[in-house]
Amino acid sequence: MNALYDLLLAPFAYDFMQRGLLSAVLLSISGGLLGSVLVLRRLALMGDALTHSLLPGLALSWLLLGRGPLALLTGALVAGLLSVMASALLSRLTRLKEDAAFGAFFLVAYAAGIALVSQLGTRVDLLHFLFGHILGVGPSDLMLTAAASGLTLAAFVVAYRGIVLEVFDPIFARAAGMRGGWFYAGFLALAVLNLVAGLQTMGVVLALGLFVLPAASAYLWCDRFAWMLVVSVVFGTLGSTAGLAVSFHTGLSSGPAIVLALGVIFLASAVLSPRYGLLHALALARRERRTVRHTVD
Amino acid sequence: MAGHDIFRLQDVTVHYGQRTALDGITAHIPCGALVALVGPNGAGKSTLLRALLGWLPLTRGEIRLGDKHPRHLHPRLAYLPQRPEVDWDxxxxxxxxxxxxxxxxxxxxxxxxxxxxxRVDRALEELDLTALAGEQIRRLSGGQQQRMFLARAVAQGADIFLLDEPFAGLDLAASAELIHLLQRWLAQGRTVVAAVHDLALARAHFSHALLLDTRLVAAGPAAETLSDANIDLAYHRRMPVLGVRP
Structure with missing residues (x-):
């Protein structure tokens, strides 16, 4: 019992760990909700590309406006919008398909971002920026995270029906006269807001882990959308708590520690899920092979 | 309601860029009819359905639903695309x-x-889906998946159904069931406009037909509209090559 306490609870006696935990739990809520939409709309990789493209915007606003959360948010929003619009334009007007346009554009943006961040010199540690730095979570970061998380939760409560239709069957929504034009703009804004909010805890590159991994894990267990949302949030919370404890004991950056903990949940889900997991698929295949052999005999 | 027109099309013309998809269609679709949209590939059947939904900018002409523009009557309209692009997982x-x-x-x-x-229970029952109500949608057969979307349209309270090739990909039993359902709706005074490829089926089971080849070839009661002479007119450019009559 004592060992368990030392392992899991003792780390959170410290103020900075409490702030980190609160931030991670808040992000788990919004991440689980937004991540479920990403996973179901097959936008997980696109989201990954998007996070990389935020880097130059973040670095530029840091250089020009300082490191206040509002400055970072503005920089990231502008970078995110510009990259999405530019790559959409490329894929629509040139021969390039969407994946190549987005992929190419976001790689360049990422490189530009790293170049800019390294120009920030001693004022900021590149590793902190990329992978998170739990010690750096200040009160203003927490405020931003709470706002991002609350806004996301509110959006899902208010627009739940619209979101389900827009994700599941936008053509029906349109035929029935429901307007969906706000959906992608709103989704993008919420995603960027939460990615920026996750900057201190998770880092630019890994913040999306709190979106994609819990949702992908929940997708393997749930046959109802509402349950998938709830289970995503629970998985995210469990994973980030465990990850923070690991980070405390091992000195690993909080971002990778959390993503690795979420990875354990994901892998376990992929193997063990009773209906959609690997073990189930293998058992099915073996049963099928046996049936075929019997028929041949 | 019988005897009234539910859709009035006046000189409806749609261009996709340079290509003319529909050219000067003037026709009336009567209320409570089962209407087959017939014509060769590229004749504008899907385009006409989307125009009836009010989704396409018309180059010329106008479409009235009752005496209103279709955009104002959405809850009454139900649309089933040829292959619903939903994620079955x-x-x-x-x-x-x-x-x-x-x-x-x-x-x-x-x-x-x-x-x-x-209302949802009744729609499930009408489409014979009550026993499957709790299933995840991947576990349905193709015909059952289609019935699920038709049940959603019924639950919506729609009385005008626009169906794009509803018979494509159905096996014989499922086709027969769908025909049965459409005839029941016809008897209940609902209006159905469906793009159909099977001429025999359209002649035998639909009350009205619109024969398209970008322009309107013929319109009216199904049997007269789909006469051999009219079919030749609509398909003439393609048939001699194939050497068969439709």
Missing amino acids: FPISVREVVAQGRWPSLGLFGRFTAAERE
Whole structure:
């Protein structure tokens, strides 16, 4: 019992760990909700590309406006919008398909971002920026995270029906006269807001882990959308708590520690899920092979 | 309602860029009719359906639904695309999909009352899906998946159904069931406009037909409209090559 306490609870006696935990739990809520939409709309990789493209915007606003959360948010929003619009334009007007346009554009943006961040010199540690730095979570970061998380939760409560239709069957929504034009703009804004909010805890590159991994894990267990949302949030919370404890004991950056903990949940889900997991698929295949052999005999 | 026209098309013309998809269609679609849209590939059947939904900018002409523009009457309109582009692995049950039919009139906040639930139950029953209501949608057969979307349209309270090639990909039993259902709707005074490829089926089971070849070749009661002479007119450029009559 004592060992368990030392392992899991003792780390959170410290103020900075409490702030980190609160931030991670808040992000788990919004991440689980937004991540479920990403996973179901097959936008997980696109989201990954998007996070990389935020880097130059973040670095530029840091250089020009300082490191206040509002400055970072503005920089990231502008970078995110510009990259999405530019790559959409490329894929629509040139021969390039969407994946190549987005992929190419976001790689360049990422490189530009790293170049800019390294120009920030001693004022900021590149590793902190990329992978998170739990010690750096200040009160203003927490405020931003709470706002991002609350806004996301509110959006899902208010627009739940619209979101389900827009994700599941936008053509029906349109035929029935429901307007969906706000959906992608709103989704993008919420995603960027939460990615920026996750900057201190998770880092630019890994913040999306709190979106994609819990949702992908929940997708393997749930046959109802509402349950998938709830289970995503629970998985995210469990994973980030465990990850923070690991980070405390091992000195690993909080971002990778959390993503690795979420990875354990994901892998376990992929193997063990009773209906959609690997073990189930293998058992099915073996049963099928046996049936075929019997028929041949 | 019988005897009235539900859609009036006046000189309806649609261009996709340089290509003319529909050219000067003037026709009336009577209320409570089962209308087959017939014509070769590229004749504009899908385009006409989308125009009836009010989705396409018309180059010329106008479409009236009753005496209003279609855009104002959405809850009455139900549309089933040729292949619904939904993710069959979506975590959702048959019942939940059918219940979506109530959302357009409830909006984001309307309470899903017992009366709403009952409408969903009735729609499931009408389409013979009650036993499958709890299933995840991937586990349905093709015909059952189609019935699920039709049940959603029924739950929506639609009385005008626009169906794009509903018979494509159905086996014989499922086709027969669909015909049975459409005839029942016809008897109930609902209006169905369906793009159909099978001429024999359209002649035998539909009350009216519109024969298209970008322009309107003929319109009216199905048997007369789909006469051999008219079919030759609509398909003439393609038939001699194939050497068969449709």
